[in-house]
Amino acid sequence: MANDVLIPTPLRAYVGKQDVVQVDGETVGELLQNLTAKYSELQNHLYNEDGRLRSFVNVYLNDDDIRYLQKEDTPVAEGDTISIVPSVAGGTGSVATGLSR
């Protein structure tokens, strides 16, 4: 069973510029693992060094945030759509730039 995964704009470059990809998985976690196995460049942007989903990565099953379901153990049924939705955040503090220009 493959489900649609909606890819946000900043990650489309890593999935062949597609905004929707189809991935198999019985749970949201399994599906995301299969997604990053297929598109390995996504790994670094979805998961931190400990292998946990980054806190500013939101995953929705249809219209529901999986944090309020069973998190990555949330079962996926035929026809469900999974959305990866960025939290965009920032603020002031110590600077984090390269040797720019």
Place this chain on the structure above:
Amino acid sequence: MNGYEKALIVSNDVATHIQNHGRETYPNECCGALIGIGNFVGECLSLPNTTEEGPRRRFLVNPHDYRAAERHATESGYTLIGFYHSHPDHPARPSQYDLAHAWPEFTYVIIAVEKGKPGAMTSWRLREDRSAFDEGHIERRNG
């Protein structure tokens, strides 16, 4: 290389919008979406700063507003290019907090607002390895 190659082209209307937004929300941070095509920003959307960590030094675009901005861009035939935010009484340079929360491919515009007065506006992109931001030029165009 350091610095990214293509200048970000920003219409004067967009630049004025960002300056006004930064002025209006001072001493809190403002935020919004940049919409356009390629490296041209032709429209920006003010978005609510939904942070619960203190809006004087943090901003947060919630997922609902993110999705609405992305949908608006797509329906307009454009792309969500990135986001802007203000740094009240701080330089227009990205912080470690900005870095930790940055997304690839997006352009981040920061405007410094010093004592309520909009100042320098800068443009940044995350490096592929997430290690730092690189700065780009901003070119302003009529419109």
